[in-house]
Amino acid sequence: MKKSTISRVNTAVILAAGMGIRLRNVIGFCPKGMLKVDGKSIIVRSLESLKKEGIKRVVIVTGFQESKYIEYLQPNNKLPKIEFIHSPRFAETGSMHSLFVAKNYLNENFLLLESDLIYESRALSLVINYNGPDVVLASGKTGSNDEVYIYGKDQEECSESEESYNIVSGKIVAISKKPRPNMLIQGELVGISKISMNLFRLMCGQHEENLTFPCSNHYEECISEVSSKQMVPFLRVSDLVWTEIDNQFHYDRAIKKIYPRIIQQETIKREGK
DSSP states (O other), X not given: OOOOSTTOOOEEEEEEOOOOGGGHHHHTTSOGGGOEETTEEHHHHHHHHHHHTTOOEEEEEXXXXXXXXXXXXXXXXXXXXXXXXXXXXXXXXXXXXXXXXXXXXXXXXXXXEETTEEEOTHHHHHHHTOSSSOEEEEESOOOOSOOOEXXXXXXXXXXXXXXXXXXXXXXXXXXXXXOOTTSXXXXXXXXEXXXXXXXXXXXXXXXXXXXXXXXXXXXXXXXXXXXXXXXXXXXXXXXXXXXXXXXXXXHHHIIIIIHHHHHHXXXXXXXTO
């Protein structure tokens, strides 16, 4: 896949305001991103991976237990520069409002990540190096029991990639957990995207226009809504290994199944097998 200097990003935003209620029996009253897999928190895993990919600045939008993040993520030369932005109404809003409160701190294209993910390192590099200012990463079927589907059209194989048989791009028509009978499912939302300022302004405008409290609107719903005004591509990596960790089932599955597969894939890649 061609690399584009135009689409290169230096900033990432991590949405980390959620209360993690369904993980209380695992992590107690700590934010989800502090959940540890193999001795390392999942947010530190993302931060280290972002630095390896050349990301210089990370904006973390906090809410629940913000002070724990600030104390936990002290300045560290292994991590990018971190800025914390607090979403004061986190308990009654969804992820789009968390992104919305960061609008005055963002003035260039950025990566957008959810805080409760573990994933292969290539997920970041494929999104960062996608030849365009916007892209939403998708995967094949995961069996997570909490799927968010990307519906789309205009499939085309990314023939310039040595992994082209597993990578397909196209245009997003909708993103939803709900069935869309007349639309084709193209993949499952991973939670890693590249967002241009043009798309971000459209998303913020859509959110602000419909904003009332409480507001459960999520960022992917905004992308879905504005995709009729601006073309937003998806990039499906059919064999990508990843998971969100949003409840006990996800956590057990991550420890027993997904993380070992990620290690296996990373080892194969490193050894060039």
